[in-house]
Amino acid sequence: MTIKEKQQELVDEFAFLGDWEDKYEYIIDLGKSLKPISDDKKTDENLIKGCQSKVWIDARFEDGKLFFDADSDGILPKGIMSMLVSIYSGHSTQEIMDSDFDFISEIGLQEFLSPSRANGLMAMTKQIKFYAVAYQLKK
Template identity: 75%
Template sequence: MTIKEKQQELVEEFAFLDDWEQKYEYIIDLGKELKPLEETKKTEENLIKGCQSKVWIDVEYREGKVFFYADSDGILPKGIIALLVGIYSGHTPKEIIDSDFEFIKEIGLQEFLSPTRANGLMEMTKQIKFYALAFQMK
């Protein structure tokens, strides 16, 4: 499945949810399904700066694809990073770089987050693009 297809699937899933309470519950459930990051990977180097909660993202590059692993000490940020990992993990650097984050606007996520959480979301997306750019050089 392409990144765009995954994004579209998520937009459609959110469209079925009636209100933001249900959408938040869905995001939190995504976080509960995220495999916890090993404690040894919860380092300062893997910490995303600018998030209200602690959010770590680890990355692996193999067979031409980027794989993301993440965790957070907050339930909502953990769900948000799980959502992003689910969409971008397992794709080539070029696919990640060429993708956009319009789906975030389409599901209305950013407008329902507090300013500090919206900033954290932006930092998460920047970090994903940064890793893709770094691996594209290989």
């Protein structure tokens, strides 16, 4: 599945949910399915700056594709990271760099989040792009 297809699938899933309480619960449930990263990956280097909660993301490059692992000490950020990891993990650096984050607006997630959480979301998306650029340069 392409990144765009995964994004659309998530947009469609959110469209079936009624109000924001249902969407909030869905995000929390997604976070429960996120495999936690090991404690040795919970370093300052992997900590996303700008998030209200502690959010860690680690990336590895295998067979021309980037794979992400993430965790958070907050239930909502963990759910958001679960969405981002499921969409972007397993794709090439070029695919990630060429992608956008328009699906976030389509879901309406930014309007739902407080300003500080919206800033955290932007920090998460920037970090994914940063890893793609960094690994692209290493090639």
